[in-house]
Amino acid sequence: MTFPQFAFNNVMRNKRTYAAYFLSSTFAVMVFFVYAMFAFHPAFHQETIHSSVSLGLHFAESIIYVFSFIFVLFSMSSFLKTRKKEFGLLVMHGMTNMQLRKMVFLENVLIGFFSTILGISLGLIFAKILLMAAENILELEETLYFYFPVKALVLTFVAFLFLFVMISFATVVILKGSKLVDLMKGNAVPKAEPKASLLLSFLAAVLLAGGYVVALLVKGVGVAAAMIPVTTAVIIGTYFLFTQLSVFLIRALKKRQSFFWKKTNLVLFSDLAYRMKDNARTFFFVAIVSTVAFTAIGSLVGFRSMIFTSLAAENPFAFEYVSEEGNNNEMDHVSLIRNELDKEGIPFKETKVMVKELLAKGDSDDQSIHIVKESDYNDLIQSGEFEFAKADLNGNEAMVVYPESTVNSGKRNIEQERNKTIVLKENQVNLEQRSSLAANIFPNFVDYIVVDDGMFEQLTQFEKQRDYYAFYVKDWKKTIGPSKKLTSAIEPEAIAGQYQFFSLPATWNFLNQAFGATLFIGLFIGAVFFVAAGSFLYFRIYTDLDDEKRKFAAIGKLGLTDKELSNIVTIQLGILFFAPILVAVIHGAVALTALQHMFDFSLVKESMLVLGSFFVIQVIYFLFIRMGYIRKLKRSI
Numbered sequence: 001m002t003f004p005q006f007a008f009n010n011v012m013r014n015k016r017t018y019a020a021y022f023l024s025s026t027f028a029v030m031v032f033f034v035y036a037m038f039a040f041h042p043a044f045h046q047e048t049i050h051s052s053v054s055l056g057l058h059f060a061e062s063i064i065y066v067f068s069f070i071f072v073l074f075s076m077s078s079f080l081k082t083r084k085k086e087f088g089l090l091v092m093h094g095m096t097n098m099q100l101r102k103m104v105f106l107e108n109v110l111i112g113f114f115s116t117i118l119g120i121s122l123g124l125i126f127a128k129i130l131l132m133a134a135e136n137i138l139e140l141e142e143t144l145y146f147y148f149p150v151k152a153l154v155l156t157f158v159a160f161l162f163l164f165v166m167i168s169f170a171t172v173v174i175l176k177g178s179k180l181v182d183l184m185k186g187n188a189v190p191k192a193e194p195k196a197s198l199l200l201s202f203l204a205a206v207l208l209a210g211g212y213v214v215a216l217l218v219k220g221v222g223v224a225a226a227m228i229p230v231t232t233a234v235i236i237g238t239y240f241l242f243t244q245l246s247v248f249l250i251r252a253l254k255k256r257q258s259f260f261w262k263k264t265n266l267v268l269f270s271d272l273a274y275r276m277k278d279n280a281r282t283f284f285f286v287a288i289v290s291t292v293a294f295t296a297i298g299s300l301v302g303f304r305s306m307i308f309t310s311l312a313a314e315n316p317f318a319f320e321y322v323s324e325e326g327n328n329n330e331m332d333h334v335s336l337i338r339n340e341l342d343k344e345g346i347p348f349k350e351t352k353v354m355v356k357e358l359l360a361k362g363d364s365d366d367q368s369i370h371i372v373k374e375s376d377y378n379d380l381i382q383s384g385e386f387e388f389a390k391a392d393l394n395g396n397e398a399m400v401v402y403p404e405s406t407v408n409s410g411k412r413n414i415e416q417e418r419n420k421t422i423v424l425k426e427n428q429v430n431l432e433q434r435s436s437l438a439a440n441i442f443p444n445f446v447d448y449i450v451v452d453d454g455m456f457e458q459l460t461q462f463e464k465q466r467d468y469y470a471f472y473v474k475d476w477k478k479t480i481g482p483s484k485k486l487t488s489a490i491e492p493e494a495i496a497g498q499y500q501f502f503s504l505p506a507t508w509n510f511l512n513q514a515f516g517a518t519l520f521i522g523l524f525i526g527a528v529f530f531v532a533a534g535s536f537l538y539f540r541i542y543t544d545l546d547d548e549k550r551k552f553a554a555i556g557k558l559g560l561t562d563k564e565l566s567n568i569v570t571i572q573l574g575i576l577f578f579a580p581i582l583v584a585v586i587h588g589a590v591a592l593t594a595l596q597h598m599f600d601f602s603l604v605k606e607s608m609l610v611l612g613s614f615f616v617i618q619v620i621y622f623l624f625i626r627m628g629y630i631r632k633l634k635r636s637i
């Protein structure tokens with residue numbers, strides 16, 4: 001048997017230990033390859049489609065690559081600890097330190113090579129499905145056809161082969177200088193009872209509580225200012241939570257004899273402090289990584305919801321056309337809009353509003369104001385099926401319509417502005433404001449003053465006069481096809497200052513594709529972080545499996561039943577598995593709440609969707625781990 005064959009057989013004999021590491025590495029390779037396949041796709045390099053998506057995908061690749069390096073290095077260092085005794089036996093039988101390091105190097109390269117091959121193969125197998133999914137998510141106008149991704153294949157193979165070679169060199173350095181006596185003892189070296197500092201435990205509680213309170217209390221731009229100090233405090237607090245506070249709480253529970261000596265709590269908590277202390281850094285890393293994944297995905301989903309909700313709220317009409325005086329294309333453009341909607345059989349309601357712009361006396365300087373007549377306003381709100389009250393004005397009475405954004409932001413208090421006198425400079429008329437309304441029914445997000453029809457006709461002195469056409473379509477998302485035609489037909493002919501054209505479906509479609517690309521990239525990165533977090537916990541739990549087998553085999557001789565064993569292992573694994581996940585869920589919920597305060601937009605639905613989905617998947621993952629773990633323990637008893 002040659003030395004490479006010996007290394008290969010060693011990997012095959014440790015299939016259980018290496019299985020999760022191999023599959024997780026394969027998944028990382030597959031995701032990297034999929035990103036590369038999309039990034040190099042010819043469709044993304046055409047100007048008509050999101051060329052920026054390609055840049056975003058390459059950026060995502062770099063994040064995945066760096067994270068994969070950390071993930072693989074951490075995983076390998078954990079595996080090496082579980083094989084110390086095996087290495088000691090090999091050295092005892094004559095293997096030199098150089099041969100030992102060579103063997104480990106070859107094992108890592110073999111695992112890396114085959115996981116790279118399998119990851120690329122799976123990416124190719126599911127390539128067409130993934131391309132179709134991306135096409136639907138991004139809502140691209142052109143088909144993402146299947147192509148053989150030579151560049152993506154070469155980049156992935158070279159990048160990950162280099163990564164695994166570098167990891168192999170790193171693991172060799174870890175083994176360098178290990179003594180035979182240390183290898184033979186392995187993990188059997190007696191451990192000192194873990195101790196926790198009362199001061200550091202208190203500091204952990206203070207930092208976490210303080211960070212949460214500040215994050216939940218600050219509003220608006222204060223959230224951005226508090227982000228760095230709060231994040232720093234929470235990260236430090238999380239580290240001390242797992243290294244100090246968790247051990248302190250377990251030791252406090254053990255001192256309560258009424259609790260510690262109850263049923264199987266003695267077995268459950270006897271070595272829980274040791275395992276928490278040993279795995280503290282892993283739990284800290286998993287908690288932070290999971291928090292980043294939660295917050296990133298939640299933010300992307302939340303921002304997308306916020307943008308589209310705001311877009312629909314601020315633009316209730318499917319199409320808006322504003323024509324200035326002297327615009328010779330007015331009737332042609334309005335007829336074009338009507339004809340396109342009629343051609344597609346789309347029902348719509350059209351309203352024409354005449355707007356006069358004139359000067360009014362302000363506190364310091366003259367102000368330009370926009371005036372519309374009562375009948376046009378009433379027709380407008382009826383066409384859009386709004387629940388606003390009709391205007392009923394007489395003489396010089398006026399109603400001011402404010403943009404909702406200025407009222408909701410707190411910049412305006414419309415109640416305080418009632419009974420205000422509006423002095424029209426050129427017409428020598430005083431308008432008395434009797435009522436007000438916050439609505440986005442007029443263009444350009446400025447104030448509009450509604451007056452009686454007779455008063456409107458009397459205002460003959462004005463700066464400008466324009467016509468505003470509003471087209472209300474109930475199912476406006478179905479007008480994307482006509483809106484594209486109208487946008488291409490009207491906008492290229494635009495003459496500066498003569499008219500404005502806005503298409504809600506076209507704007508929505510553009511933003512949907514842009515945010516779809518961002519969400520697509522973010523979800524895949526989040527998936528990598530998600531799998532890595534679960535894999536880290538899997539590795540750490542299974543690292544202690546041999547010790548747990550010996551412990552429960554000894555306890556089993558004292559009469560431990562299968563039911564008691566299952567209960568003890570389930571609770572202990574649950575604490576070890578869900579402690580960092582629960583901390584990450586709390587961190588993520590606080591972070592998303594802070595973002596909600598920053599943008600004054602509810603992210604409760606999005607937060608529950610992201611955090612809930614992740615938690616449910618982790619519960620399913622835990623149940624599979626628990627089932628296999630208990631089965632292996634029972635076999636050893």
